[in-house]
Amino acid sequence: MAQTNGRTNRRDIYLKLRQLVLTLELAPGAALSENELAASLGVSRTPVRESLILLAQEGLVQVFPKIGSFVSRVDPAQVADAQFLREAVELASLDDLPAALDPAVVGELRANLDRQRRSDLGLEEFFDLDEAFHQGLMRLSGHGNVWTTVAAAKGHLDRARRLGLHENESPAVFVAQHREIFDAITGGNVPLARTAMRTHLRAVFDDIERIRAHSPELFATDASSVPVRRNIVVWE
Amino acid sequence: MAQTNGRTNRRDIYLKLRQLVLTLELAPGAALSENELAASLGVSRTPVRESLILLAQEGLVQVFPKIGSFVSRVDPAQVADAQFLREAVELASLDDLPAALDPAVVGELRANLDRQRRSDLGLEEFFDLDEAFHQGLMRLSGHGNVWTTVAAAKGHLDRARRLGLHENESPAVFVAQHREIFDAITGGNVPLARTAMRTHLRAVFDDIERIRAHSPELFATDASSVPVRRNIVVWE
DNA sequence: CGCGGAGTACTTGTATACAAGCATCCGTAT
DNA sequence: ATACGGATGCTTGTATACAAGTACTCCGCG
Numbered sequence A, B: 001m002a003q004t005n006g007r008t009n010r011r012d013i014y015l016k017l018r019q020l021v022l023t024l025e026l027a028p029g030a031a032l033s034e035n036e037l038a039a040s041l042g043v044s045r046t047p048v049r050e051s052l053i054l055l056a057q058e059g060l061v062q063v064f065p066k067i068g069s070f071v072s073r074v075d076p077a078q079v080a081d082a083q084f085l086r087e088a089v090e091l092a093s094l095d096d097l098p099a100a101l102d103p104a105v106v107g108e109l110r111a112n113l114d115r116q117r118r119s120d121l122g123l124e125e126f127f128d129l130d131e132a133f134h135q136g137l138m139r140l141s142g143h144g145n146v147w148t149t150v151a152a153a154k155g156h157l158d159r160a161r162r163l164g165l166h167e168n169e170s171p172a173v174f175v176a177q178h179r180e181i182f183d184a185i186t187g188g189n190v191p192l193a194r195t196a197m198r199t200h201l202r203a204v205f206d207d208i209e210r211i212r213a214h215s216p217e218l219f220a221t222d223a224s225s226v227p228v229r230r231n232i233v234v235w236e
Numbered sequence C: 001c002g003c004g005g006a007g008t009a010c011t012t013g014t015a016t017a018c019a020a021g022c023a024t025c026c027g028t029a030t
Numbered sequence D: 001a002t003a004c005g006g007a008t009g010c011t012t013g014t015a016t017a018c019a020a021g022t023a024c025t026c027c028g029c030g
Helices: A009-022 A034-041 A045-058 A076-095 A103-116 A123-140 A146-153 A155-166 A172-186 A190-205 A208-214 B009-022 B034-041 B045-058 B076-095 B103-116 B123-140 B146-153 B155-166 B172-186 B190-205 B208-214
Strands: A061-064 A068-071 B061-064 B068-071
Touching: A009 A034, A009 A045, A009 A155, A034 A045, A045 A061, A045 B045, A076 A123, A076 A146, A076 A155, A076 A190, A076 A208, A076 B076, A076 B146, A103 A123, A103 A172, A123 A146, A123 A155, A123 A172, A146 B076, A146 B146, A155 A190, A155 A208, A172 A190, B009 B034, B009 B045, B009 B155, B034 B045, B045 B061, B076 B123, B076 B146, B076 B155, B076 B190, B076 B208, B103 B123, B103 B172, B123 B146, B123 B155, B123 B172, B155 B190, B155 B208, B172 B190
Parallel strands: none
Antiparallel strands: A061 A068, B061 B068
16 A cells, blocks of 8 residues: 555556556557656656556556656466466455355445446446455455455456457356355355356456457567557547 | 666665565664665665655555655554465465476475575575475466565565564474475375465464564554654664 | 668656655743 | 744655667768
8 A cells, every 4th residue: 555645646647547557548568658648647757757667566567777668568477377366365255254244345245236237337337346346255254455465466467358348248247247156155155156256257367368369469478578669648 | 577677776775675674674663764765875865765665555664745754564454464365375376286296396495495494594594495485386386476466465474474583483383384385295185285384374473463462563553653753774 | 772870869767956744843922 | 831833954745957778760881
């Protein structure tokens, strides 16, 4: 928790850039110029640069000294790592569920699921609800804060998921799986919840190779390859 | 993964400060001044400041705008979170062990264990070996890179471990547990490995309350409490 | 036409100057 | 003696100037 209490430009810019990267509005491989970003955002290089450093630590951007900064391409290895991490954590979390579930969180999850079933659900709305749903499950077992770490590590996975859903059918199948997991948990059937959770988490992951064949330019090939310096910074 | 290829002052300073915090040479609660650190290290504020921002994101330091920066006190909640995370990941890793273990890694682990059994083992050496041992286990199942994420998240846990061992007996019991885990793995007995691993990981954790009673000033009480501004920056 | 090299325009890394805010200490008034 | 207030010295946040290095462009030469 990089808590800088008072509102600072850096925090705002960090969150904004992070959002742009995760939503693919800043495409993998795109060149980022500290100067241009600073000019676009109406601030100096300092907060922009510090934000990029944080994003680099998360693996969302790559900074090559004296060369340039780039939105990192989706790295299949990092996607697999994030998949393993979240699966391990979320499954272990199910084993720590208390006998009496917190009714407030349960109600919140139920409301979340209701919104997921709305027919006019947009993609970004679904991702927000999905994120909140999984974090809520972690809170049920008292490990809500661990989700922060998982969330920080799964940037590559999230981008791959977005790629999959952008060119895929509706997220209806995932919504149904969410329901299944939730019902198993509230029904006290932990083994069933584990099975449903594992199935759910792997559903997205198994799609990645297909996506990669479809849009190879968004994926990393060699980890140390330097992207071309082109300014594709077009947004808003 | 924050790869800035060419050597930069920032990377060096970041690693140095991180080491000082994790080894408790910079005590929890100590005040850090960007200016003083810069002067001590012979550089300007910029690389120091950027390092502190990274450490803040890891939760190892806290930055209060216009007030000061402090080495974060050990937060029992974050220790518990890290414990849960590493246990989930390391146990799940055991389930992914291949039938044929990589002989190179196995040999490396064996050599590591031999060094752990040396009678003149220093504490810092033990911690280094311990870190390498657990990372090696993850590599056996092909999840070596995930250890990076776990390592980044377990800063508070590591500091608690050091506190425990500083005032505790020798790490001999942990070395024996390492051996037990290793033997179970090479013997192909995954269930036994899981049991041994869980026992091992919880051995340290269960000691924390005792340590806390002994040195309460190093632990956080209220998450939002601002430490006193005193310059105890004494090292080397 | 092909190729090489100097110039140039960009990049990030670092240092420094200034801005804004908090805390403490000290002097003054009550 | 005590309460209040302003000066002062610290802090981090931001902006900017400069340094070092890469890559591309373009012109001249073979």
